[in-house]
Amino acid sequence: MPFDVTRYARAAQSIVDAGRFLFAQGWSPATSSNYSERIDPQHIAITVSGRHKGQLEAGDVMVVDLQGQPVQSQCRSSAETLLHTVVYDLLPDTGAVLHTHSVKATVLSRLLPLGEPLVLSGYELQKAFPGFDTHESELIVPVFDNTQDMDALSQQVRQWLSANPGQPGYLIRGHGLYTWGDTMADCLRHVEAFEFLFECELETMRIRR
Ligand SMILES: CSC[C@@H](O)[C@@H](O)C(=O)COP(=O)(O)O
Ligand SMILES: [Zn+2]
Secondary structure (H helix, E strand, C coil): CCCCHHHHHHHHHHHHHHHHHHHHCCCCCCCCCEEEEEEECCEEEEEECCCCCCCCCHHHEEEEECCCCECCCCCCECCCHHHHHHHHHHCCCCCEEEEECCHHHHHHHHHCCCCCCEEECCCHHHHHCCCCCCCCCCEEECEECCCCCHHHHHHHHHHHHHHCCCCCEEEECCCEEEEEECCHHHHHHHHHHHHHHHHHHHHHHHHHC
């Protein structure tokens, strides 16, 4: 099935803009990270593998279907494409997915006890996420072990997300953050909110040592 070229062009521009912002923050260094935006129920625009995210151009964004297969492109999509498509597949309202590699997400994910999620509670900023109306809510961020086996990791994410469709993101140990939102603006706000909360957690750990 073909996709709407105008919608692709709009999605590509919003991914390029997101890359400039996220790289400038230091959250997507050295070609790391991948970004996507939904074009229609069956297609997403996603970054081509290996491209520098602070220097993206429209040609660094391609289209894949929800099985992760390229559509009208000879390029290789992000090595982590399946971690995007699983979210669009399970959560039909999702309009954008962002994966970042910040120092704080990387360090915090390595400090958490193995097998335990990061539980965020008591922070007013939790209200930056939809469905979290009070600081008393619990934001539960699982930490998946890092692996190069994306089929296996995407299956783990599918299982967790099916059981927890209201949670807005997860960490991969020593690797980074995945988060999503109804629009790119929502998704960027989620990255910012997570970064703030990760810094609070790390600072708390430092003081308590
Ligand atoms: C530059 S190391 C980071 C990669 O291994 C990967 O984790 C990543 O985020 C980017 O991969 P990509 O294939 O460009 O989407
Ligand atoms: Zn990555």
